[in-house]
Amino acid sequence: MEYDREFLTGTVGVLILCLLSEREMYGYELLREAERRSSSAFQLKEGTLYPALHHMERSGLLKARWRDSEAGRSRKYYSLTAKGRRQAQSKRQQWLQISAAMRSILGDGHA
Amino acid sequence: MREDLDALIEPIIEAARIPSRRRRDELRRELRSHFEDVGQAPGAVHDAVAHFGNTAHIGNSFRQVYRRDYILFYVVKVVACIAAATTAAIVIEAIAGLRLERDADAWHLSPGFAHAAPFGIVLALALVAAAEATRAPFMRSRAFWSLGGYTLVSACAFSVSPNSGGAFITAGILAAIGIAMSRAATAWTLRAALTLVAFTVVEYLLHQSLGIMFGPIRALATSAILLMLWASTITIVAFSDRTFVSAFRTN
Numbered sequence: 335m336e337y338d339r340e341f342l343t344g345t346v347g348v349l350i351l352c353l354l355s356e357r358e359m360y361g362y363e364l365l366r367e368a369e370r371r372s373s374s375a376f377q378l379k380e381g382t383l384y385p386a387l388h389h390m391e392r393s394g395l396l397k398a399r400w401r402d403s404e405a406g407r408s409r410k411y412y413s414l415t416a417k418g419r420r421q422a423q424s425k426r427q428q429w430l431q432i433s434a435a436m437r438s439i440l441g442d443g444h445a
Numbered sequence: 446m447r448e449d450l451d452a453l454i455e456p457i458i459e460a461a462r463i464p465s466r467r468r469r470d471e472l473r474r475e476l477r478s479h480f481e482d483v484g485q486a487p488g489a490v491h492d493a494v495a496h497f498g499n500t501a502h503i504g505n506s507f508r509q510v511y512r513r514d515y516i517l518f519y520v521v522k523v524v525a526c527i528a529a530a531t532t533a534a535i536v537i538e539a540i541a542g543l544r545l546e547r548d549a550d551a552w553h554l555s556p557g558f559a560h561a562a563p564f565g566i567v568l569a570l571a572l573v574a575a576a577e578a579t580r581a582p583f584m585r586s587r588a589f590w591s592l593g594g595y596t597l598v599s600a601c602a603f604s605v606s607p608n609s610g611g612a613f614i615t616a617g618i619l620a621a622i623g624i625a626m627s628r629a630a631t632a633w634t635l636r637a638a639l640t641l642v643a644f645t646v647v648e649y650l651l652h653q654s655l656g657i658m659f660g661p662i663r664a665l666a667t668s669a670i671l672l673m674l675w676a677s678t679i680t681i682v683a684f685s686d687r688t689f690v691s692a693f694r695t696n
Contacts, residue, residue, distance in 0.1 A: 361475065362482035380479060381498025385506035388472075392510060409482070410475045 346378065346386045348429055351414065351422035354396065358413035361387060387412055395421055450480055453494050460504020462693055463511045464518040472507070518692070526685040527573050533677040534565035541670045565674055567602075567612050571595060571620035572678040579624055580686070615651060619644060623675045640675055644668035 349368050353359060359367065361383055368376045390396045395418035401411050414422060454476045463469045483493040497503070508515070542558035545551075574595035578588040599613040626640040645661070645668040652659030 360478070360482070362479050379496070379498045380493075381503035381506070384472075384476070384479075385503065385510055388507065389510045407478065407481060408474075409478050410471075 345376075346382055347390065348425045349376065349378070350383075350386060350390060350412075351395070351418060351425055354412055354414050355419065355422045355426075358411045360409040360411050364412075390418070394418075449491065449494055450477065453497060453500060456500045457504045457507065459693070460501060461507035461511060462515050463507070464514050464692060466692075468511070519689070522685055522689045523573070523577065526681055527570060529681045529685075530569040530573055530678045531566045533681065534569040534674050535562055537670065537673050537677060538562045538565040541673075561670075563609075564612050564616065567609075567616040568619055568671065568674055569678050570598065571613075571616040572623055572675065573682060575617075575620040575624040576679065576682045618651075619647060619671065619675075622647060623679070627675075627679050637672060637676065641665075641668055641672050644671050644675075 350364060353364055353367055361380070364387075365378050365380065365383060368378055387396065387398075391398055391412070394415055396412045397415050398410050398412050400408055402408050454473055457476070458469055458473055461469075461472065463472065480490050480493060483489050538558060538561045539554065542555045542561060543552050544555050546553055574591045578591035580587070595613075595617070599610070599617075602609040602613065622643045623640055626643055627636055629639055630636045645665045648667050648671075649659065649661055649664035652664070
């Protein structure tokens with residue numbers, strides 16, 4: 335399903351923070367994970383994800399390190415910093431409240 | 446396949462304008478590793494390249510991320526350029542002001558050096574500001590900051606010494622002419638000749654308008670020194686521009 339871009343503005347950062355709060359991941363893994371968990375509702379563009387990762391790394395929310403996988407392939411893994419964990423917690427709370435409020439207004443799918 | 450990836454990745458790296466080579470290499474490596482992850486299936490990478498998004502748009506997104514680094518690097522470049530140009534101006538004025546004292550058989554600086562050296566510094570500053578303001582591609586913000594910076598320095602100097610106002614205005618006029626002349630012709634000798642003539646005319650007319658005795662020969666001699674200062678400054682500006690641009694070159 336194609337979403338209005340306006341809806342998705344600001345969600346990329348939250349998605350990244352929430353996914354990385356579970357474990358460290360590399361860019362492609364983040365894309366696949368977001369797609370899998372949202373049943374393909376969120377199909378992030380690489381061109382959106384990577385600048386966002388770099389921005390968050392420079393803002394001190396993420397840290398990155400290069401690590402070799404079992405297959406011997408080198409990848410850049412991102413993980414949350416202490417500041418990033420606090421931010422993830424805060425954003426998560428905000429989104430839960432917003433989605434609960436929206437659901438109560440929309441009637442949870444019932445007309 | 447490698448060509449397809451290069452055609453996608455290199456324009457992004459270039460548009461990102463990341464001053465640090467290490468960071469550029471790291472971004473290139475990260476994007477390459479992304480496509481390695483996409484898979485080796487026929488068409489997989491091609492599809493991923495198509496899905497990646499507009500390279501200009503992505504490059505611009507990275508540019509926003511590294512904007513602070515770029516501005517800092519640019520400021521360092523301008524400050525270094527001003528330092529080199531003003532140092533060269535002092536050296537030129539000192540050489541021009543050297544006099545051999547016959548009785549003492551020793552070199553000393555002429556009394557005029559006390560006025561010429563500060564004017565040389567102001568002219569070098571004005572030339573750098575004019576060059577930055579009009580550098581291609583023209584950007585309004587850059588012109589604003591360059592001319593605003595020069596105006597601010599002028600205002601500060603004026604508040605300390607009200608007599609300095611004339612020097613800043615004259616230097617501004619000469620710099621505008623000097624930069625216009627430096628782009629008026631391709632041949633170096635022709636540019637220098639045009640600048641010398643223009644400087645001589647301006648020096649002569651300015652002094653005449655102020656009622657100061659200043660003949661054409663003296664105007665020509667003064668302009669010859671200013672021409673050396675112009676030549677050293679635009680050479681320094683051109684060198685710093687080349688160094689700055691090459692710092693972002695991706696290959």
